[in-house]
Amino acid sequence: AQSVTQLDSHVSVSEGTPVLLRCNYSSSYSPSLFWYVQHPNKGLQLLLKYTSAATLVKGINGFEAEFKKSETSFHLTKPSAHMSDAAEYFCVVSDRGNTPLVFGKGTRLSVIA
Amino acid sequence: DTAVSQTPKYLVTQMGNDKSIKCEQNLGHDTMYWYKQDSKKFLKIMFSYNNKELIINETVPNRFSPKSPDKAHLNLHINSLELGDSAVYFCASSRTPGTSGRFYNEQFFGPGTRLTVL
Numbered sequence: 743a744q745s746v747t748q749l750d751s752h753v754s755v756s757e758g759t760p761v762l763l764r765c766n767y768s769s770s771y772s773p774s775l776f777w778y779v780q781h782p783n784k785g786l787q788l789l790l791k792y793t794s795a796a797t798l799v800k801g802i803n804g805f806e807a808e809f810k811k812s813e814t815s816f817h818l819t820k821p822s823a824h825m826s827d828a829a830e831y832f833c834v835v836s837d838r839g840n841t842p843l844v845f846g847k848g849t850r851l852s853v854i855a
Numbered sequence: 856d857t858a859v860s861q862t863p864k865y866l867v868t869q870m871g872n873d874k875s876i877k878c879e880q881n882l883g884h885d886t887m888y889w890y891k892q893d894s895k896k897f898l899k900i901m902f903s904y905n906n907k908e909l910i911i912n913e914t915v916p917n918r919f920s921p922k923s924p925d926k927a928h929l930n931l932h933i934n935s936l937e938l939g940d941s942a943v944y945f946c947a948s949s950r951t952p953g954t955s956g957r958f959y960n961e962q963f964f965g966p967g968t969r970l971t972v973l
Binding site for chain 1: 859888895896897898899900903911913945947961962963964965966967
């Protein structure tokens with residue numbers, strides 16, 4: 743069975759500084775991994791996905807994530823935070839296509855001016 | 856053009872009532888899902904339908920019943936509403952997992968329906 747752990751429930755950064763949101767996963771198979779973002783009172787938007795191609799995945803809005811099998815990690819990064827990045831971020835794992843997505847508990851990102 | 860839409864966006868009702876939430880997707884997907892997001896933002900799958908057939912039914916009270924009239928729609932009916940049903944419910948859709956050449960499961964989410972039971 744798959745699971746995902748988001749190591750920080752809340753991360754606060756200053757505008758213009760780097761963002762790091764940490765995620766570790768557990769999977770019996772080669773997983774597919776995703777990061778979704780949820781802005782306040784909005785739905786979920788896919789930021790990026792890893793599907794066994796390149797281990798460094800680029801997403802929208804300048805976000806990246808690196809799949810590290812040896813560390814079972816899929817941390818989300820961005821070089822420079824913007825105020826509009828303030829939102830809830832979910833790391834998600836799927837073992838295989840016909841199993842449900844399993845969500846982490848989310849990390850709330852605050853960006854300080 | 857909205858890819859996955861839900862109605863209503865907000866739903867306030869009394870305990871014991873029966874209510875429905877509608878979901879429609881115009882992406883041509885044949886798998887649809889319902890998720891529940893609790894007050895702590897935790898998201899959990901409730902149901903998954905593929906080509907109008909139920910394929911995932913997590914531990915959900917049988918007061919909740921999904922209905923799929925066609926591949927583009929998956930409605931959620933809730934009977935005898937309870938206080939604990941208050942949450943945000945998200946609909947999502949995807950192509951049939953595995954059909955994209957890789958067993959992954961990129962899902963597109965609707966905007967959510969905030970249900971408040973008084």
